Amino acid sequence: MLAMHRHPITLSLLGLILISAAFAAIAQFDPPTYQGGRGQWQWEGNVAKTFFDNGLAIAIAFPTDDDCDTAYFGLIGNDRITSMSFIIDQSQYNTLDVEAVDAGDGTPLIGFPLSDKALYDLKRGQILRVRTDQGNLSVGLTGTTLAFNNAYSNCLLMLQGTTLQPSNSRLASEQALAPSKPSQPDKLQRIDLENGTVIVMFSGEFEAGDGQRLIAALEETEAAALGLNSVGGLVSEAQMVGYYLRSHNLDTIAGEVCASACTFALAGGVDRLAIDGARIGLHQSYASGGGGSLEDGQRLVGNYIRYFQSMGVDAEVVALAATMPSEGIRWLDPEQAMELKLIENVLP
Secondary structure, X not given: OOOOOOOOOOHHHHHHHHHHOOOOOOOOOOOOEEEXXXXXXXXXXOEEEEEOOOOOEEXXXXXXXXXOOOOEEEEEOOOOOOEEEXXXXXXXXXXXXXXXEEOOOOOEEEEEEOOHHHHHHHHHOOEEEEEEOOEEEEEEOOOHHHHHHHHHHHHHHHHHOOOOOOOOOOOOHHHHOXXXXXXXXXXXXXXXXXXXXXXXXXXXXXXXXXXXXXXXXXXXXXXXXXXXXXXXXXXXXXXXXXXXXXXXXXXXXXXXXXXXXXXXXXXXXXXXXXXXXXXXXXXXXXXXOOOOOHHHHHHHHHHHHHHHHHOOOOOHHHHHHHOOOOOXXXXXXXXXXXXXXXXXXXXX
8 A cells, every 4th residue: 555644755865856856946736637748757766757738747766764665656746735645557545635845945745655565566567547536647657767776776776875876777889889988898798699689798896887779789789598607796777787687678698607796687577597507606795895884784685685575586685694604605507596586597
């Protein structure tokens, strides 16, 4: 359900949603019903958003104040609404009593936390219908999975103090296939199979910016799968790639080695394969700069567990990684990797 009681959002969160979903003018509903909405979901920072042709906007925010664990719904642009309910495809949600809050520049915003079920349905549904006492809205949900996943990923990056990924993931092809550093060989290679299938091969460590470069290469080449030959790197970059792979129904193939952060990208594949003799390795992750409280570590582990579970991988992967210090590697044989559902088959 959406929520059973009113849950006001802090002013800082309201400001965050407002800035990220800013639009030119305050608009009201076209009574009695407004059908439409561009249905083009975007993300900016840790907020996913879509705009309606009448100037209203919907935003889904993942605030760092809640360690990215809660998704907040925001309807921007009408200050007269006092009740609201959802229909996502055929799923009806409870009616809420709501009130608009001034986010700081006179633009009204209504917000409340979403339940896990509501967030799940928003990511996988076709049509969202918002019914209010001031009128109704309808918007397509195409693109919500990618927008929500990237907003959530950026929230995690903000917690880690890492540079956020831009909202536009499509780069020029020459940028997409460029090496991350001039002194290193290209990390990305296009492989064309005889049957016309295209595979993008990533070799090397995941470094800042590699996630967007890799995603752009997958889009540019219209690849069906991502090959991985990596000993790890930044989990946030690999996790971003994993989210993209799953939302676009792409497969993954573990090459000679896929260890540490690489397993996050590997888990994103719809079909997860490994070449014969591939080495898949796990170990503890650590935050850049070291240190951190016990609470920080627990939060990080919780995020990893949720990620792997959402990909259909046994959360035991996280437990096994936690038993191996970051300077070592726990290598899995293919049978163990398949038992953990990290891979599904081995290629001869």
